[in-house]
Amino acid sequence: MSVVVGNSDFRPLLNSPTAKITGVHESLLQECEKDIIWYRENFFGKPHDNYLALESTKGPLAISVILDGGVYKALVRSIEGSERLTVEGSAVYQSTHRKLFKLGPKVENLMSAFSSGIPARSLTLVKNPGLANELLSMEERQVIRSYKFGVAYCTAGQTTEAEMLSNRHDSISPGYKAFLQFLGETIELRGWKGYRAGLDVSGTNQTGTHAVYTKWQGYEIMFHVATMLPYNEKDKQQLERKRHLGNDIVVIVYQDTDEPFQLSSISSHQNHILAFVKPDGEGYRFTCAVKQGVPTFIPEIPDPPVFGKDAVSRDFFLHTLVNGERASYKSTSFAPKISRTRSVLLCDVASKHLK
Numbered sequence: 381m382s383v384v385v386g387n388s389d390f391r392p393l394l395n396s397p398t399a400k401i402t403g404v405h406e407s408l409l410q411e412c413e414k415d416i417i418w419y420r421e422n423f424f425g426k427p428h429d430n431y432l433a434l435e436s437t438k439g440p441l442a443i444s445v446i447l448d449g450g451v452y453k454a455l456v457r458s459i460e461g462s463e464r465l466t467v468e469g470s471a472v473y474q475s476t477h478r479k480l481f482k483l484g485p486k487v488e489n490l491m492s493a494f495s496s497g498i499p500a501r502s503l504t505l506v507k508n509p510g511l512a513n514e515l516l517s518m519e520e521r522q523v524i525r526s527y528k529f530g531v532a533y534c535t536a537g538q539t540t541e542a543e544m545l546s547n548r549h550d551s552i553s554p555g556y557k558a559f560l561q562f563l564g565e566t567i568e569l570r571g572w573k574g575y576r577a578g579l580d581v582s583g584t585n586q587t588g589t590h591a592v593y594t595k596w597q598g599y600e601i602m603f604h605v606a607t608m609l610p611y612n613e614k615d616k617q618q619l620e621r622k623r624h625l626g627n628d629i630v631v632i633v634y635q636d637t638d639e640p641f642q643l644s645s646i647s648s649h650q651n652h653i654l655a656f657v658k659p660d661g662e663g664y665r666f667t668c669a670v671k672q673g674v675p676t677f678i679p680e681i682p683d684p685p686v687f688g689k690d691a692v693s694r695d696f697f698l699h700t701l702v703n704g705e706r707a708s709y710k711s712t713s714f715a716p717k718i719s720r721t722r723s724v725l726l727c728d729v730a731s732k733h734l735k
Contacts, residue, residue, distance in 0.1 A: 390671055395683035511733060
């Protein structure tokens with residue numbers, strides 16, 4: 381194993397003997413992207429009902445409901461996320477009177493058929509035709525299109541965070557240079573117009589002159605390469621480098637050494653996914669360590685955990701990093717912040733229509 385756990389909060393992920401190196405698949409879609417697709421395919425542009433609640437036992441809510449071929453479908457948006465629910469129309473209670481006059485079920489009966497936890501009494505039916513566009517826009521605002529990943533280099537004998545941040549770019553190995561090319565293209569920061577991930581693009585070189593960047597599957601990824609960030613001879617901790625990598629959720633560690641890395645040396649509260657990569661023949665050996673509280677995610681890492689330098693292997697590696705970061709959002713470090721953001725967005729929509 382390329383890491384030592386010690387008293388660290390990180391744990392290496394177990395490899396799966398049935399897993400394979402695969403390209404991109406559906407799991408790359410974010411949950412909010414799946415919600416957008418589902419809403420567009422099943423609700424948008426079709427007659428359907430939208431219910432809002434500014435205050436309820438579940439917080440602010442926005443629920444879309446449609447009857448489609450005898451099946452009721454609902455998209456329930458809350459501060460915890462969205463749920464896609466379906467129920468057979470025959471399972472929803474309707475009084476004889478409502479059936480006779482084709483009034484449809486009461487909202488209380490409809491919502492209880494979907495889930496007993498929906499506070500139906502707090503909901504208000506909103507018939508403003510513009511609400512559908514606002515709900516779609518709200519979901520689209522939550523799609524993350526850019527990511528920043530740290531990249532550190534461990535040379536012979538180095539096993540700690542402080543040591544890996546102390547390396548200079550002019551002393552890196554050819555193998556590490558090739559790995560950076562595997563990740564993306566080297567771009568000049570001066571005048572850079574794309575996603576900059578907090579790097580200085582004014583030309584004053586406060587964060588170095590170059591960085592590694594890629595546009596992948598519609599997402600922008602900027603890599604905070606430690607050896608490309610300014611080096612300060614008087615600073616043993618290299619705080620300028622740590623300021624960037626220490627604020628990245630995902631950090632890649634390239635190991636040009638046989639010494640196992642000491643996970644306990646990682647001090648950042650922000651780092652949740654550590655991806656250790658070591659040269660192995662014509663490819664790379666991969667160990668992924670996750671912080672406690674990060675739920676499992678896919679793709680699984682095969683056993684043996686070795687991937688090549690081809691396009692499919694690159695897709696697999698980047699897919700793992702992106703999904704690892706997204707899984708970290710569900711940890712106690714980030715989930716409350718995301719819930720607060722959703723609460724603000726839902727409140728904005730509900731308060732506008734429930735005056």
